[in-house]
Amino acid sequence: MDVVSVNKFRDNLKSLVEQVITRHEPLKVTRRAGEAFVVMSADDWEREQETLHVLQNQDLMQQIAASLDTHSKGKGYSPDDEQMNEITGI
Template structure:
């Protein structure tokens, strides 16, 4: 994550915000008092929230772990060609 001073951020606000949104890379902005904040696109913030939700949900994490184990052993659900085409949009 890149870091920039609040003064440089203010002077280049439009350009820096566009970079954060287009590159999907957060930007840390530091203040003189030592406090800092992070600029993050709304889409990236929503993805982070979804990830946190999954990581905090024990049932979902167990389901993922079980799925990984069955996959390692070549077991579990296998989609047919029609289902794969629907998923991939072919």
């Protein structure tokens, strides 16, 4: 994560915000007193929130673990060609 001072952030607001959005990388902005804040795109923030929701949900994590176990043993669901065409849009 890149780090800039609040003064540099203020002076280069437009380009730094564009950088955050296009690179999908947050930017840490520091203040003289040592306090800091992070700037990130709304899309990236929403993805982070979704990830946190899944990670904090014990039932979902158990389902993911069970699915991974089934997949690694080669015993998971395998769609037929017609279903694969529908899934991939071919």
